[in-house]
Amino acid sequence: METAKAIDHGLMRRIQKDDFDAFETLVDRYKTRLVNVIYRMLGDQNEAEDLVQETFLRVWTHRQDYDFSYCLSTWVYTIALNLAKNELRKRRKVKFFNIGELAEKGIDLPDPKMGPSALGHLLQGAITKLPTKYKTAFLLRDVEQLPYEDVAQILGVPLGTVKSRVNRARAVLKNDLKPKLEQSRALSEGSLVPVRSM
Amino acid sequence: MRCRKARWYLCARCDETLSERQRKRLNAHLELCSECRRESFYFAELTATASRMETVSVRPDFNLRLRSAIQRAEPVPSPVARRGWFAAVPRLQWRPAYAFAMAAALVLIAFGSFQYSSYRDRQAVAAENARIGQDGELARDAALGLGDNQSVVPPQWSPVDGLSPEMRRLQEQYLADHKLPRNYILGGDEIADTAMAAPGTEYVMPVVRSDQMMQQVSY
Numbered sequence: 427m428e429t430a431k432a433i434d435h436g437l438m439r440r441i442q443k444d445d446f447d448a449f450e451t452l453v454d455r456y457k458t459r460l461v462n463v464i465y466r467m468l469g470d471q472n473e474a475e476d477l478v479q480e481t482f483l484r485v486w487t488h489r490q491d492y493d494f495s496y497c498l499s500t501w502v503y504t505i506a507l508n509l510a511k512n513e514l515r516k517r518r519k520v521k522f523f524n525i526g527e528l529a530e531k532g533i534d535l536p537d538p539k540m541g542p543s544a545l546g547h548l549l550q551g552a553i554t555k556l557p558t559k560y561k562t563a564f565l566l567r568d569v570e571q572l573p574y575e576d577v578a579q580i581l582g583v584p585l586g587t588v589k590s591r592v593n594r595a596r597a598v599l600k601n602d603l604k605p606k607l608e609q610s611r612a613l614s615e616g617s618l619v620p621v622r623s624m
Numbered sequence: 625m626r627c628r629k630a631r632w633y634l635c636a637r638c639d640e641t642l643s644e645r646q647r648k649r650l651n652a653h654l655e656l657c658s659e660c661r662r663e664s665f666y667f668a669e670l671t672a673t674a675s676r677m678e679t680v681s682v683r684p685d686f687n688l689r690l691r692s693a694i695q696r697a698e699p700v701p702s703p704v705a706r707r708g709w710f711a712a713v714p715r716l717q718w719r720p721a722y723a724f725a726m727a728a729a730l731v732l733i734a735f736g737s738f739q740y741s742s743y744r745d746r747q748a749v750a751a752e753n754a755r756i757g758q759d760g761e762l763a764r765d766a767a768l769g770l771g772d773n774q775s776v777v778p779p780q781w782s783p784v785d786g787l788s789p790e791m792r793r794l795q796e797q798y799l800a801d802h803k804l805p806r807n808y809i810l811g812g813d814e815i816a817d818t819a820m821a822a823p824g825t826e827y828v829m830p831v832v833r834s835d836q837m838m839q840q841v842s843y
Contacts, residue, residue: 478682483694593635607670
């Protein structure tokens with residue numbers, strides 16, 4: 427059976443011969459994963475899609491520069507994450523919001539009265555607040571479930587650094603979500619009964 | 625096992641990197657320590673939630689928008705245009721870096737050839753002067769009535785090329801008054817420096833008689 431890496435390399439060889447159909451196949455293989463990672467970094471789907479478009483545009487433009495000794499996924503993720511990091515850097519300089527403004531803009535905020543099933547929403551919010559280096563490591567490892575070795579290649583840092591960043595991110599998230607996690611634990615042990623709000 | 629080590633093992637357990645022995649030791653500790661049991665639940669719940677986080681779906685026109693973005697940046701190759709033997713010819717892509725490199729190469733080539741030609745001309749003048757010797761040079765200059773500021777130029781130079789109409793009139797009048805050929809040239813130090821002879825040609829001498837004219841020529 428052909429591995430994902432072999433499939434990607436086959437597609438890339440065709441792309442290097444200007445085969446646009448192969449490029450679209452590659453786009454279909456990666457677009458959802460990339461949009462989700464970038465969305466979780468930025469918290470805005472439109473911006474995430476724009477950045478992923480820019481990523482694929484760069485893949486097409488620099489198709490002849492691709493080095494077959496690396497995984498294609500590593501290359502694509504690296505481009506996308508660098509774009510996202512630049513975007514976050516730009517935002518840090520200019521954007522400040524308060525909750526009232528976000529509600530006026532119709533941006534979805536987690537309801538504090540939500541049950542334990544809303545943990546995913548809260549986790550998304552907590553991830554957004556993480557420092558970029560912890561956020562990227564956590565998203566690639568725990569959300570995208572990429573192997574540590576691939577994450578290290580994508581981020582361009584040693585394996586040990588990735589492990590420590592992931593663990594640090596987990597510790598921060600665990601502390602941020604402690605009340606909700608505790609509620610979830612109490613429910614799982616049967617010491618708390620869920621109440622349906624009227 | 626201490627709680628601190630157990631917490632470290634809990635992280636490692638999320639990645640399933642614990643050895644069998646480590647796993648047993650951790651489980652033994654968890655049996656006894658309710659605080660670490662609680663932490664264990666938190667880590668497990670957190671990583672499980674992360675792995676099954678809701679995914680956003682990409683809008684259906686994503687590929688279409690990407691295609692038009694690519695077409696704006698670079699036209700998508702048409703299969704008809706790349707058919708047959710032509711398909712084997714590598715496509716030359718327009719990139720600003722290539723244009724810059726090409727312009728830099730052209731400037732270097734032009735500068736190099738100018739320098740080389742200047743060098744050859746200077747060599748030719750030096751060779752001519754060496755051939756006739758200093759006495760011969762002085763005799764030639766004296767015969768032509770040249771001063772110290774005057775030099776030698778190739779005969780193909782026209783003294784009136786590139787001059788303003790007023791300068792042209794003055795120069796032509798001067799050449800006619802002194803019954804000099806049209807390729808005699810007026811010059812000062814500045815002109816003399818750039819007036820280099822081509823090898824194998826007969827030289828003519830630039831002549832400067834008027835201070836006023838020297839100033840005008842030296843602009």
